[in-house]
Amino acid sequence: MDFMETKRRSNLTRKIILAAGIVALLIFMLKRSSNNSTSIKFSQHEPGVTHVLVTGGAGYIGSHAVLRLLKDSYRVTIVDNLSRGNMGAVKVLQGLYPEPGRLQFIYADLGDAAAVNKIFSDNAFDAVMHFAAVAYVGESTAEPLRYYHNITSNTLLLVKAMAAHGVKTLIYSSTCATYGEPDKMPITEETPQVPINPYGKAKKMAEDIIKDFSKTSDMAVMILRYFNVIGSDPEGRLGEAPRPELREQGRISGACFDAARGIIPGLKIRGTDYSTRDGTCIRDYIDVTDLIDAHVKALAHAKPGKVGIYNVGTGKGSSVKEFVEACKKATGVNVKVDYLDRRPGDYAEVYSDPSKIWNELKWKAKYTNVEESLSVAWRWQKAHRSGYDY
Numbered sequence: 179m180d181f182m183e184t185k186r187r188s189n190l191t192r193k194i195i196l197a198a199g200i201v202a203l204l205i206f207m208l209k210r211s212s213n214n215s216t217s218i219k220f221s222q223h224e225p226g227v228t229h230v231l232v233t234g235g236a237g238y239i240g241s242h243a244v245l246r247l248l249k250d251s252y253r254v255t256i257v258d259n260l261s262r263g264n265m266g267a268v269k270v271l272q273g274l275y276p277e278p279g280r281l282q283f284i285y286a287d288l289g290d291a292a293a294v295n296k297i298f299s300d301n302a303f304d305a306v307m308h309f310a311a312v313a314y315v316g317e318s319t320a321e322p323l324r325y326y327h328n329i330t331s332n333t334l335l336l337v338k339a340m341a342a343h344g345v346k347t348l349i350y351s352s353t354c355a356t357y358g359e360p361d362k363m364p365i366t367e368e369t370p371q372v373p374i375n376p377y378g379k380a381k382k383m384a385e386d387i388i389k390d391f392s393k394t395s396d397m398a399v400m401i402l403r404y405f406n407v408i409g410s411d412p413e414g415r416l417g418e419a420p421r422p423e424l425r426e427q428g429r430i431s432g433a434c435f436d437a438a439r440g441i442i443p444g445l446k447i448r449g450t451d452y453s454t455r456d457g458t459c460i461r462d463y464i465d466v467t468d469l470i471d472a473h474v475k476a477l478a479h480a481k482p483g484k485v486g487i488y489n490v491g492t493g494k495g496s497s498v499k500e501f502v503e504a505c506k507k508a509t510g511v512n513v514k515v516d517y518l519d520r521r522p523g524d525y526a527e528v529y530s531d532p533s534k535i536w537n538e539l540k541w542k543a544k545y546t547n548v549e550e551s552l553s554v555a556w557r558w559q560k561a562h563r564s565g566y567d568y
């Protein structure tokens with residue numbers, strides 16, 4: 179009796195183990211085949227589907243670009259080394275577009291030529307939006323080599339990989355910092371580029387590399403020179419979440435939110451005796467939603483063998499005082515303001531002439547109310563007090 183019972187039990191155990199083994203094998207095979215079919219989608223061109231490589235897609239502007247591209251039915255691959263971006267932003271995007279063949283994330287450093295080449299060998303890209311960069315003027319002065327490496331030489335590597343793998347459309351993130359301190363406002367695309375810090379110089383050199391290469395190839399290139407980017411996704415899915423250690427380097431919108439949250443004691447206005455309407459500096463603030471719309475239009479209008487260069491700004495400047503008032507209204511916090519002497523190297527007025535991009539791409543900024551842009555961004559900031567969760 180005992181012997182029979184033991185035998186029956188061991189038979190049952192064997193059957194359970196066998197069944198579990200078969201189930202595990204099936205799950206493994208299913209996963210493999212779905213992974214394979216997903217990676218096949220990324221590795222083959224598909225008629226009617228444009229596959230865009232978004233470098234720096236885990237960062238502030240890049241993640242907003244990915245959201246828009248996915249919404250517009252593009253296939254997207256993000257490459258990011260997460261040095262400054264957020265895996266949390268990638269997770270949000272993956273959650274919104276989980277279908278196979280829509281979005282993949284590749285963790286890689288654009289300075290690693292072998293990794294970059296492998297990415298281009300494994301994937302069939304139709305276009306590249308190159309956002310990845312370190313992007314703080316002050317930091318660039320303290321660490322110039324980092325900036326020339328990360329911006330200029332990584333762009334060279336990327337363009338070489340594109341050429342080697344026959345990827346023929348590039349949208350490049352440049353900046354008004356390439357103009358330096360122009361004598362005349364507004365800044366047009368013809369304004370001489372005389373950058374005054376390593377960030378602006380590194381971006382200008384990257385532009386020159388792209389422009390020179392394009393003379394020898396049929397690559398379709400759009401260079402977009404952004405002014406000061408603010409705001410975030412109006413539906414509150416994404417936001418700007420720089421690393422805490424970069425706060426010091428921070429941009430004015432980050433400083434506004436940090437002051438409103440009490441992370442910093444207040445805002446500092448440097449210089450009140452400029453020859454502007456209220457004595458403080460004037461800058462051109464462009465909402466990230468508008469900026470990304472300019473990228474989508476640039477992608478649609480890119481032509482083989484041509485380089486389109488466009489300022490992306492509103493054409494209208496806001497003074498620092500006006501910005502601070504907008505910050506107070508948007509956050510509802512009566513942020514403390516200290517008035518200090520001018521900071522050496524700051525120029526009184528910087529704003530764009532955006533007529534070329536309107537004439538040629540029919541793009542113009544729609545979200546031009548700074549207070550509204552800050553209110554949208556503040557909603558995300560309040561809901562994500564410590565940034566993304568990852």
Ligand SMILES: NC(=O)c1ccc[n+]([C@@H]2O[C@H](COP(=O)([O-])OP(=O)(O)OC[C@H]3O[C@@H](n4cnc5c(N)ncnc54)[C@H](O)[C@@H]3O)[C@@H](O)[C@H]2O)c1
Nearest residue numbers: 234236237238239258259261262263287288310311313407
């Ligand atoms: N934010 C602005 O106001 C502004 C203005 C003008 C131009 N730009 C340009 O826009 C682009 C995006 O800026 P942002 O504000 O979103 O910055 P960000 O720091 O939020 O995003 C940059 C992303 O690039 C990634 N990255 C950096 N180096 C990399 C590398 N070597 N390999 C792979 N990934 C790397 C970072 O991890 C990050 O996710 C940059 O090229 C910047 O110069 C920004």
